[in-house]
Amino acid sequence: MTPTSHTDVPHRGLITVSIMLATVMQVLDTTIANVALPSMVGDLGASADTINWVLTSYIVAAAIMTPLTGWLSDRFGRKQLFLTSVVGFTITSMACGVSWSLESMVLFRLLQGVFGAAIVPLSQTFLLDINPRERHGQAMALWGAGIMVGPIIGPTLGGWLTESFNWRWVFFINLPVGIIAFLGSAAYLPAIARRLRGFDFFGFAMLSLGVGALQLMLDRGAEVDWFSAVEIWIELGLSLIGFWVFVIHIATAENPFIDPKIFKDRNFVTGLVFIFVIGVILLASLALLPPMLSTLFNYPTITTGLVMAPRGVGTMISMLMVGRLVRIIDARILVVTGLLLTAQSLYTMSGFSPQMDSHLIIMSGIVQGLGLGLVFVPLSTVAFATLDARFRTDATSLFSLVRNIGSSIGISVVTVLLTRNTAINHSELIGNITPFNPNLLEMSPGAATGDPTALAQVDGLVTQQSMMISYVNDFKLMMIVTLCAIPLALLLRKPRMAPAGGAPAAHMD
Numbered sequence: 433m434t435p436t437s438h439t440d441v442p443h444r445g446l447i448t449v450s451i452m453l454a455t456v457m458q459v460l461d462t463t464i465a466n467v468a469l470p471s472m473v474g475d476l477g478a479s480a481d482t483i484n485w486v487l488t489s490y491i492v493a494a495a496i497m498t499p500l501t502g503w504l505s506d507r508f509g510r511k512q513l514f515l516t517s518v519v520g521f522t523i524t525s526m527a528c529g530v531s532w533s534l535e536s537m538v539l540f541r542l543l544q545g546v547f548g549a550a551i552v553p554l555s556q557t558f559l560l561d562i563n564p565r566e567r568h569g570q571a572m573a574l575w576g577a578g579i580m581v582g583p584i585i586g587p588t589l590g591g592w593l594t595e596s597f598n599w600r601w602v603f604f605i606n607l608p609v610g611i612i613a614f615l616g617s618a619a620y621l622p623a624i625a626r627r628l629r630g631f632d633f634f635g636f637a638m639l640s641l642g643v644g645a646l647q648l649m650l651d652r653g654a655e656v657d658w659f660s661a662v663e664i665w666i667e668l669g670l671s672l673i674g675f676w677v678f679v680i681h682i683a684t685a686e687n688p689f690i691d692p693k694i695f696k697d698r699n700f701v702t703g704l705v706f707i708f709v710i711g712v713i714l715l716a717s718l719a720l721l722p723p724m725l726s727t728l729f730n731y732p733t734i735t736t737g738l739v740m741a742p743r744g745v746g747t748m749i750s751m752l753m754v755g756r757l758v759r760i761i762d763a764r765i766l767v768v769t770g771l772l773l774t775a776q777s778l779y780t781m782s783g784f785s786p787q788m789d790s791h792l793i794i795m796s797g798i799v800q801g802l803g804l805g806l807v808f809v810p811l812s813t814v815a816f817a818t819l820d821a822r823f824r825t826d827a828t829s830l831f832s833l834v835r836n837i838g839s840s841i842g843i844s845v846v847t848v849l850l851t852r853n854t855a856i857n858h859s860e861l862i863g864n865i866t867p868f869n870p871n872l873l874e875m876s877p878g879a880a881t882g883d884p885t886a887l888a889q890v891d892g893l894v895t896q897q898s899m900m901i902s903y904v905n906d907f908k909l910m911m912i913v914t915l916c917a918i919p920l921a922l923l924l925r926k927p928r929m930a931p932a933g934g935a936p937a938a939h940m941d
Contacts, residue, residue: 443620444562448574450616451555454518456578457609458551461490461525461544463586463718468599475599478534488651489538491840493545495647496640498833499690501550502826503631505557510624510825514554515617520547522610529603552579553828558621560816560824566759572812573755577748580808583718584744584801588737595734627822635681635689642674646837650844658848690830694823702923703815704834706767706807709917711838712845713774713910714804717781719843720850724903725793728786728896742794746801754809763810764921770806771918773799778911782904786896814924846906853905857898 469483476483505513524544531537555578559571593601649667658664682688695701721740725731731739754766777800780792812831819827 446616447562447620447622448559448571450613450620451514451558452574452578453609454514454521454551454613454617455555455575456582457606457613458521458548459579459582460586460589461548461603461606463583464590464593464602465490467587467591467722468594468602471594471599472537476531476534476537482534484651484655485534485538486541488648489541490545490548491651491836492644492647493542494549495545495643495833495836497546497549498553498836499639499643499829500636501553501829503629503636503689504550505554505624505825506627506629507631509626510554510557511617511621513550514558514621515614517547517550517554518610518614518617521551522606522614525603525606525610529600550829553825553832556812556828556831557825560828561624561821562622565817568817569758569809569813570755573751573809576805576808576812577751580714580747580751580804581744583715584740584747585737587718587722588734588741591734591737630687632681632685632687632689635678635685638674638678638681639689640674642671642678643833643837645670645674647840650840653844654847654851690826691823694819694827694830697819698923699818699925700815700827702920703811704830705920706811706917707815707831707835708838709913710804710807710811711835712842713778713914715839716842716846716910717778717800717907720846720903720906721793724784724899728900728903739790739793740797743797743801746798747805748801750802750805751809754806758810758813762926763814764924764926766806766810767921767924768918770803770808770810771914771921773803773806775803775911775914777803778907778914781907782911784900784904784907786900814926818925842910846909849906849909850899850902853902854895854898857901858894861894861898 465486469486472478472486473483501513508516521544524540524547527540528537528544531540556572556575559575560568563571589605590602593599593605645667649664649671652667653664656663678689682690682692718740722736725736725739750770757766777796780796780799784792815831816824816827
């Protein structure tokens with residue numbers, strides 16, 4: 433059966449629920465395990481350093497496999513690939529939950545990343561396929577809600593499961609979600625006609641080398657002191673070689689791994705730049721806030737989760753509104769408004785201090801959630817509005833890959849700056865503390881006379897202030913990055929609305 437319009441696809445609502453359950457399940461697993469790492473150390477016989485491979489293995493495997501989604505879906509069928517991914521991800525999640533050693537956990541996390549890589553790009557492709565052009569905004573609002581709220585609630589859910597049960601339930605929770613997502617998708621997803629094309633192994637190998645080496649470098653850098661380690665220089669060199677050879681290859685090869693025509697669409701290329709910035713801002717701020725609230729504000733894990741939850745609420749509200757607004761307001765206006773709100777929230781965050789209550793944290797989180805939602809939905813809609821439908825799966829794969837790379841780079845940059853600036857600030861502040869400083873005498877008479885206990889207390893206060901200044905500087909940097917992205921909105925073209933009937937969405941076998 434070949435429907436003549438998007439409206440001929442039955443059970444659109446059930447399809448949406450099914451694929452979004454799978455999407456949220458996959459996205460949650462990028463952050464839900466973070467808070468459970470300390471609890472895994474003893475059970476898996478790992479050390480504080482090696483336990484990070486539980487995260488690294490998943491991230492690297494997913495990054496390498498994401499670009500392969502387009503070819504696999506053409507070769508084996510989009511529906512078949514999605515169902516296989518959901519089943520594989522669910523089974524490997526259970527395997528992670530019963531892991532008996534660090535080696536087994538890393539292996540299962542690698543496989544989890546391999547199976548999970550295709551879920552997010554395919555879910556976006558399906559939502560664009562089954563909805564007419566005039567409903568793409570609402571479809572991307574639903575998809576974006578899962579993509580952006582998942583990382584926000586992940587640490588909270590992971591912390592609650594770890595404290596209430598144990599760390600294994602961080603993975604076991606995927607079983608009921610995976611079963612429901614599979615049954616709904618198997619029953620209602622339209623089967624898309626396959627499109628045979630050759631596999632460009634060399635192109636895939638070079639892209640995998642570039643992406644894999646970059647992710648390893650970003651994830652391992654903090655542990656080995658970045659460019660003071662030979663390992664980081666090797667990974668940087670391999671990444672540059674991989675990307676450089678890949679670019680030359682797709683520009684000159686007869687049947688490249690990714691068709692270079694995809695990059696002729698200005699909206700899509702601009703969308704890639706924007707989603708990179710969103711990746712930096714969203715996960716970099718999420719990476720900074722929990723340790724800041726825990727270390728400087730002494731919030732327990734549950735309180736940290738509750739304070740950060742309104743950020744997700746703001747995102748949900750924004751996306752529910754913008755899904756309809758994108759049909760009547762120029763998407764470029766919405767994107768700029770969202771970036772300005774995000775910049776405003778980061779400006780507020782640059783005024784944080786250890787003496788304040790949670791009010792500013794909650795309010796800035798809501799504003800940032802509103803802003804990111806206003807950017808994400810119009811961007812996801814416009815980026816694919818003028819792109820040829822045959823490039824859609826490859827394009828959604830690149831979209832997800834660039835967002836994830838942006839997140840990795842953002843987290844690495846702000847973490848490096850935080851560590852380095854804390855040391856610099858501490859050195860500068862401690863230089864002003866002498867027995868002759870009247871402020872020291874007023875603050876701690878014991879420290880002025882050389883009392884060790886008093887000096888330790890003063891050093892603790894200096895360290896706290898040093899870290900707070902460093903966090904504030906990171907927030908200011910992200911605000912500048914956000915403001916610098918605003919002119920890119922001028923490069924977006926307003927898409928022409930499709931005819932009422934719409935273009936064919938899916939070809940059912």
